[in-house]
Amino acid sequence: MLLHFGSKPTLVVSSPDAAREIMKTHDLIFSSRPNSSFGRRLMYNHKDIGSAPYGDYWRQVRKICVLQLLSTKRVQSLQQVREEEVKEMMENIKRSCSNSPTFSALVDLREVLMSLTNDIICRVALGKKYGGEEGSGRRFRKMMIELGYLLGVFNVGDFIPWLSWVNYVIGLEERVEKLFAEIDSFLDEVIEDHIHGKRGEYVGNYDADDGGKDFVDFLLRIQQDKNAEITLGREHIKGIVMDMFAAGTDTSTSLLEWTIARLLKHPEVMKEVQKEVRGVAFATGREFIEEDDIEQMHYLKAVIKEMLRLHPPLPLLVPRESTEETKIKGYDIPAKTIVIINAWAIGRDPTSWDDPEEFKPKRFFNDASSIDFKGHDFQLIPFGAGRRGCPGTHFAIAIIELALANLLHKFDWALPNGANGEALDITESPGLSIHLKSPLLAVATPHY
Template sequence: MFPSVETLILFLTPFFLLMIFIHIKWISSHSNATKNLPPSVRRFPIIGNLHQLGSAPHRSLRTLAQKHGPLVLIHLGSVPVVLASSAEAAQEIMKTHDLIFSNRPDMGILNRLTYNAKNVGFAGYGEYWRQAKSLHVLHLLSAKRVDLFQHVREDEIALMINMIENNSDCVIDLSKIIVSLTSDIICRIALGRKYDKKFTDLTTRLMEMLGVFSVGSYIPYLSVVDRLIGLEARADKLAKEFDVFLEGVIEDHSDRNIRMVSGGGRQDVVDILLEIQREQTTDFLVHRDTIKALILEMFVAGTDTTFTTLEWAISELIRHPRAMKRLLQELREIAQQKPRITEEDLENTQHPYLEAVLKESMRLHTPLPLLVPRESTQDVKLMDYDIAVGTRVMINAWAISRDPNIWEEPEEFMPERFLNSSIDYKGLDFELLPFGGGRRKCPGIHFAMAINKLALANLVYKFDFKVPNEGKVEELDMSESSGLTVHRKYPLLVIPNTRF
């Protein structure tokens, strides 16, 4: 008696599935054999190489690059990632093949916090991104617009200096003071006025959330984990709180904007965006969510990275008294015994050592060490390796900035290395990439550096900072925090002594 059709199907199905699986694996291995893939790192099933990231991914990934080469293929969960750790690799990605690598991957949880990636930093490459970036470049962050806010920077830095003077010879938390400075400057520029502690808390929670690891971003079929541990709920709650706050800000500006523009008053960023929305004549419509996403981005990109640069620069100068003394000498020549250094003073004089100190600080302490990931939009040859469409690309700017093939004594703080060097931070020199490079480089370079230069100049010119408890400056703890941006792990506690 012959078996039934149902029995045959039940019996043969596992066999056919096995044969299909073997066939797919054969095709895959045969295909890969004909491709020249970058050196790869052995990985575990499901998690891939996620376990190798550790608490400081920029350091762990540099170790992998030192073993496997400047271009390495790893897998974060199911996501293939090409890790670039040399200036040559960065140049091919950001210049030679910049267009192919100008897309952003799906940022998962981060999209929930940025109005579905309607900001410039996370938006996918395309017409929306081009139009949104043009708003930044032409209307919000142009050199002319940044210069118009000079009075805000000078006012807030003067308030900071006065506050520190009032606490001279006392232990102060300089990290907290610098955070307040950058937040207050950006609040006044973006929103027209400073806001209370509730807004500061919102911003702090946002920065913490941006650095949280999301399982679903790398292992999509385990995205339920993000839901079970409450990550999605926390992100949605924070996004809603920010949305309510920003809605209130926009409503407050709507009527005021019409009156102020007609009277020729001074505009903040919200005013500018509302005016563009009201008068828009192009195909690109500035919707409410676009305005909120761009405002939010100013705080994310402006507050955290600017504060980080200042915090590390002051820390390094305290640890290196010779560099502090040399910078002070330059600043005294600029100030000519005036009580404050103004932006006009800096514009009208040469200050190569101030520039060198900031470059060296950003070299050693790249604010966003792995930059923002990119994604290939087509198959491409990269350093003679085959990179498939859809591959995620991470550039370890921190590792490049400490590459011994580029830098003499790369782990040492030596501002002098930049005095006779043409290397700059504006994205054209791939040895130093604090703001990225190519089409996706940060459009706020002029905005950030205007704050950094003026704040650092006045802090050093006005105060001699001592370590509490008669501590030795060379023993100042320089441990790093973990997260999207790398801060000091511990607050910078110092005793300011007024120089005059």
């Protein structure tokens, strides 16, 4: 449907066929991004990847990020980092259980999972963790939560420019400036640590032949290379690094939290997937599930697919903007039209899915077995598709599979006070990525 949000014509796409026309048939025409005043400020004048307009700069920066952080080869090379961080998370939960007289512990899964994803991305992008319950780790996580809110909030000034003053009255402009100052200070500190070699012992897994020990090192090397294809200033580096966190931390946390919540509401599915996970662990004889083991866990993978269908990390994909007039489904769409693709509605479309509102992972063993989430099947597009599809799909799924498999292997999970699954509130909270309205609290009991 075509809406008019103030001065901006806005096309809302809620069917697989229309999504295919936008992201495949006319992908080039719809490969740019609309200008956003909050995004422009927080993402360094759109010098990142996600919000940059389509063009040479976007192509070159995307190529750098894919080759140096998000390619299949690079993701595989970072396996040790993921496994070490998941092991540390498991040890922390186990320690909490050991300190309890009941040998079980109440776990705030949102806090635990956000810490995990933040630490992994810090290690591979910045060269060290910014951890600790108090201090920079918690500070950084709070910044990410605020960033997700401000990038997703309705900014009336973008659609009705003469009402921009409203943002000052309700305090949004002040929040944007405060957050930008915090982000900018943090990233300045990170870059200075790299320049002066003060970041401490490196804990990632980059090769010296790549010109640096981590992602920031590599970007600094490009900055200093006079023969490089692209010129990077400090603001470019900040925008690119910020994008890695904005895209990776909150979305992965959200999907993991939703998955465990759904399994708590459906204990029969929880038991079945635990049986599979523990069976693979028994066969290998290892206490900790490694990434190579997950290829045998077909039901676990089906559960994750079902969660991507029901609860895509970004229910409304990052908006696109048309660069010229075209036709979609026979209708004239003017140039400079904003396009919002409703991945949430597409994943629940009754013409594509049987019982679309039901949590049924086994659907991916039957009629939907050939459907994947990597941008080729438009019934399931949680990461988008085409030129502007998410380049970090493989990176995110590797974290989600490993974390979920080990949480289900090493612990039995239950709701507090013996409540059954029907008592769990799965109300959604608004935002760029959709979390449970209330953090997920669950009782972990070690499984031996």
